[in-house]
Amino acid sequence: MVEHLRALWSRLDSVLMAALALLATFGLVGLSSLALRGHAPDFSVVMRQGVALGLGVIAFFVVARIDWRAWERWWPFVAVGTLSVLIAVLVVGARVHGTRGWLTIGSWTLQPVEFAKIGLIVLQAVYFRRRARSLGRLRTILESAAITAVIVVPVLLQPDLGSALVLLATWFGMLLVLGLRRAHLLMFALGAFAAAVVAWFTVLQPYQRERMLTFLDPNRDPQGAGYNQRQAVIAIGAGGWLGRGFGQGTQAQLRFLPEAQSDFLPAVVGEEFGFLGMAVLVVCLLAIAIRLGLLARRCPDDASAALVVGIAICFGVQSAFNLAMNLGVAPVMGVPFPFVSAGGSAILAFACAFGMVSSIAATVPRAEPRAYAFDVLASVRDAHGTSERCG
Template identity: 35%
Template sequence: MSANFDRTLSNQDVLRRRASLLQRLHIDGLLMLLLLVLAAGSLFILYSASGKNWDMLIKQSTSFGIGLCGMLVIAQLEPRFMARWVPLAYLGVVGLLMVVEFMGHTAMGATRWINVAGIIRFQPSEFMKIIMPMTIAWYLSARVLPPGLKHTLISLALIVVPFVLILKQPDLGTALLVMASGAFVLFIAGLRWRWILGALAALVPVAVAMWYFVLHTYQKQRVLTFLDPESDPLGTGWNIIQSKAAIGSGGVFGKGWLLGTQSHLDFLPESHTDFIIAVLAEEFGLVGVCLLLLVYLLLIARGLVITVQAQTLFGKLLAGALTMTFFVYVFVNIGMVSGLLPVVGVPLPFISYGGTSLVTLLSGFGVLMSIHTHRKWIAQV
């Protein structure tokens, strides 16, 4: 009996030391585990979706490594330190977006990248997905909440500037996500419901104005294709039709790894980026998709727990906005690929190929870890 009791105490001491080590390193164990699971699954799926392209796999692995290092570095920074530098970061990214406007790199008909000496190419708009909610959280956390009309208008102005710059690239999907990330902070801050309902009512005239004066021809065609994909099955409707075919053909258990026909026979375009979940559904079926959604759900749930446990207003606003924005990324991509939403070019988080997007997402989870592991900081920003 005594030996068993001593062994139990010993096991508890080991667990306590492990927890202490993670806390000292400012790492949230559950978040790290879930992200590593996604990383492994991503490379597994990408190998098939890219047609066994090892170069693409190595680049994605390198991006994961860089992103994880960035995440761990950001997790060491106290929230008050990040809040201090948020205004400068916002101005810096807006400046990069203006550089894109005048001398950006053009690919596939869009100017969204900055090419540094032909070696490094990155997309500044991805960084704004994190900087935007940080900026609005920094601004509102120093004000009386719920925000009044003045502070709401200033927050909206901070959101509109990068929104317009990204929209002109053109990149409607990223522009909407950036706008949503800032709007979520306003919502969490207690924005008055009558203003929210007024904004929803204004969506109709705004949407009409955007249709006639803002949207490009290909963006209008995406909306029309969403409403009736069969109207142009060999043209603009091809992507969504083939995507649905891939998802439906997978059944419950899928055809098996590397045995998908839609992607390997080149019926499914962009199979390694925006439409990669169609490859997953075809090869691993409903079971594979549900397992992926379970990992996403656990990540979102952990983010909400961190939001509730945050000890500062800045931390609560930022953690809540980052978590809700991550949910929107997942929802929009899956809705787009399954035909429930128009195609807007939003990658599937951690699964789709893309270096800048991957590093940005991991940086966001680094911010969540920082908020959670620096909870002893209780000074108001």
């Protein structure tokens, strides 16, 4: 076991690990700053985050030791487990801010949708593997859509629109990279528009519609639905180039910024560490995307490539959406920034996901083909001959 762990450690992507560690560090620093608010410092959230990160490290190495091919055999358990927790949370889950999305286990809460995102990626990767010669056919796409719908519908019933959008974006991104024909793009666009119209009138709750309308017109309700995002934008703008300094931010320290520990922790980073701090977060995201893209290009088969691509898209979309929400260029939907925002579920789920990535990386050649960053994901399809298979 020791030798196996030593071999695994030697094959870890140092750039990827450094980027993830830097994100986690920024999260702990931001939470520590918030802990100093008031007359009596409270580091309980920081300690919980530290415990979650420690468990995440353990989960990472446990999953990394598992041959990634085993997930192809275990897909029935992944499917049953994913659906079970999503149904359980609808029945006995705790309701927070209008969303029934948490299971209470002792003094801890678990958000099943974070694990459902990884479950969807595994299920789609297995499906794409078994339909490798027909990825571009309409029937295959519709069957893949049905798998996604079975997971997305319970999430919408919570209702958790942000996570549902991340799930849909992950699925669509995997299709786009691994085999979606251009002829089907128009069909998807029309279907997405129709689904959005139906969801607006039948699925979205009044407060969710109000968030959308306030995002389109910030002056519509600046003290109500638009208050949180307005304060986040003010905090980031107040940080300037280098920030106000650790613990010196006014928006967070004086409690003008709600949900600072979770949804709006990047705004705390922006106010206290300025444009430089926000730039570090963006650079970390780009580094992770590039490293995963390069790995996906080197994967020897469709299943491993689909897993890596799915994890890259899911992590990237969720993180970018949270940043955009803090910057005021996307509506508020309560999507956490993995490893940065307070929340152990996202940490554990993505730690397992990156453990799968490391397991795959241990089976591919070390040598990396030369590729430009903007060409990495697009080249995955060509590297695996998708175009030829779908013709």
